[in-house]
Amino acid sequence: MHSDPESIRKSVRGYIKVFVALMVFTIITVAASRLHFGVPIAITVALIIASIKGSMVATVFMHLSYERKWIYGALILTGLGFLILMSVPSFTMMDHIGTPIHVEAPAAEHARP
Amino acid sequence: MDMNIPYTVEERPDSGLANGKLGIWLFLASEVMLFGALFSTYIILRMGAPEWPHGELNVPLGTVNTIILIGSSMTMVMAWASLKMHDWSKHRLYLIATVVLALVFLVNKYFEYSAHFASGELPAKSTFLAIYFTLTGLHGLHILGGIIVMVYFLGPGAKLYKQNPDQFTNRIEYTGLYWHFVDLVWIFLFPVLYLL
Numbered sequence: 154m155h156s157d158p159e160s161i162r163k164s165v166r167g168y169i170k171v172f173v174a175l176m177v178f179t180i181i182t183v184a185a186s187r188l189h190f191g192v193p194i195a196i197t198v199a200l201i202i203a204s205i206k207g208s209m210v211a212t213v214f215m216h217l218s219y220e221r222k223w224i225y226g227a228l229i230l231t232g233l234g235f236l237i238l239m240s241v242p243s244f245t246m247m248d249h250i251g252t253p254i255h256v257e258a259p260a261a262e263h264a265r266p
Numbered sequence: 267m268d269m270n271i272p273y274t275v276e277e278r279p280d281s282g283l284a285n286g287k288l289g290i291w292l293f294l295a296s297e298v299m300l301f302g303a304l305f306s307t308y309i310i311l312r313m314g315a316p317e318w319p320h321g322e323l324n325v326p327l328g329t330v331n332t333i334i335l336i337g338s339s340m341t342m343v344m345a346w347a348s349l350k351m352h353d354w355s356k357h358r359l360y361l362i363a364t365v366v367l368a369l370v371f372l373v374n375k376y377f378e379y380s381a382h383f384a385s386g387e388l389p390a391k392s393t394f395l396a397i398y399f400t401l402t403g404l405h406g407l408h409i410l411g412g413i414i415v416m417v418y419f420l421g422p423g424a425k426l427y428k429q430n431p432d433q434f435t436n437r438i439e440y441t442g443l444y445w446h447f448v449d450l451v452w453i454f455l456f457p458v459l460y461l462l
Contacts, residue, residue, distance in 0.1 A: 158350065158351045158352070161347050161350045161351050162351070164347065165344070165347050168340060168343050168344070168347070169340075172336065172337075172339075172340040175336045176333065176336065179329065179332050179333060179336065182456075182457055182461065183325065183329050183461070186325075186457070186461035186462075192462070195461075195462060196462055199457035199458070199461055199462055200457070202457070203453050203454050203456075203457050203458075206453045207450050207453050207454065210339065210446050210449060210450045210453065211446075211450065214339055214342075214343050214442070214446040214449075215442075215443055215446045215447070221281065221282040221283050222282075223281045223282065223283060223288060224283070224287070224288065224291050227288075227291055227292055227295050228291070228295065230295070231295040231298050231299070234298075234299055234302070235298055235299070235302045238299065238302040238303055238305075238306045239302065239305070239306055239309075241306050241310070242306060242309040242310045242313060245310055246313070
C-alpha cells in the first residue's frame with residue numbers, strides 16, 4: 154500500500170491523467186452521439202466508452218488496481234449477481250420465442266360489427 | 267474501560283484490511299445490485315416500448331453535470347491524498363470544493379426537473395420519463411447522502427483528526443470510495459438516458 158508522501162505524489166500524477174482522460178472521453182461520447190449512428194452501433198459505442206471510463210474510475214480513483222483479495226472476492230460475487238440481473242431481460246424475451254413480437258393490435262377486431 | 271473499536275486503522279490478520287474498507291465495499295456491492303436491477307428494468311421497458319423518445323433531455327446541461335461530477339471525484343481523491351501528505355488545509359479546501367461541486371450538480375438537476383414539470387413532463391406521462399425520474403432521482407438522493415457525510419467531516423467529524431489522524435484519513439478514503447461509485451453510476455446514466 155502506498156502510505157509515504159512520495160508515492161502519494163506519484164499517484165496524484167496518475168489521478169490527474171485519469172481526470173483528463175475522463176474529460177476527453179466525455180467529449181467523445183457526446184460527439185459520437187451527434188454522428189447519428191444506427192441505434193445498435195450507437196448503444197455499443199456509448200457503452201464501450203462508458204465501460205472504459207468506469208474502469209478508469211474503479212482502478213485508479215477507487216484503488217482497485219492494488220487491493221486485497223477479500224475485496225476482489227466480494228466483487229467477483231457482485232459481478233456474477235450483476236450478470237444475472239442483466240440477463241433477466243433476455244429471460245423475459247424467451248416468452249416470445251416463436252411468436253411475432255409486434256402483433257397487430259386487437260383493437261381492430263373489436264371494431265368489427 | 268477502554269472500548270476501542272478494533273481494526274479501524276490496523277489491518278485484520280485474516281482479511282488484510284481495516285474493517286471499514288471491507289464494510290464500504292460490501293455496501294457498494296449491494297449498491298451495484300440496486301442500480302443493476304434498475305438498469306435491467308430500463309432494458310426490459312425499452313425493448314418492450316413501441317417507440318422511445320429522442321432528444322427529450324437537455325444534453326448540454328447533462329454534459330456539464332457529467333464534467334462537474336468527474337471534477338468532484340478528482341477533488342475528493344485529492345482531499346484524501348492531501349491527508350496522506352499531512353496537508354490539513356489543502357484537505358479542507360478539496361473537501362469543500364467537492365461539496366460545492368455536488369451542490370452545483372443538484373442545482374442543475376433542480377433546473378432540469380422544474381423545466382420538465384413546467385411542460386407537463388411528469389413521471390406518469392411516459393415510460394421513458396418514469397424510468398428517467400426513477401434513475402436520476404435515486405442517483406440524486408445518493409449525491410445528497412454524500413453531501414451530508416462530507417459536511418459531517420467538515421464539521422463535527424473533523425475533530426477525530428486530532429485524536430487519531432490515521433482513522434480520520436481512512437474515513438475520508440471510504441467516503442471517497444462511495445463518492446467515486448456515485449460518479450461511476452452517472453457515467454453510465456448519462457449516455458443511457460441522454461444520448462441513446
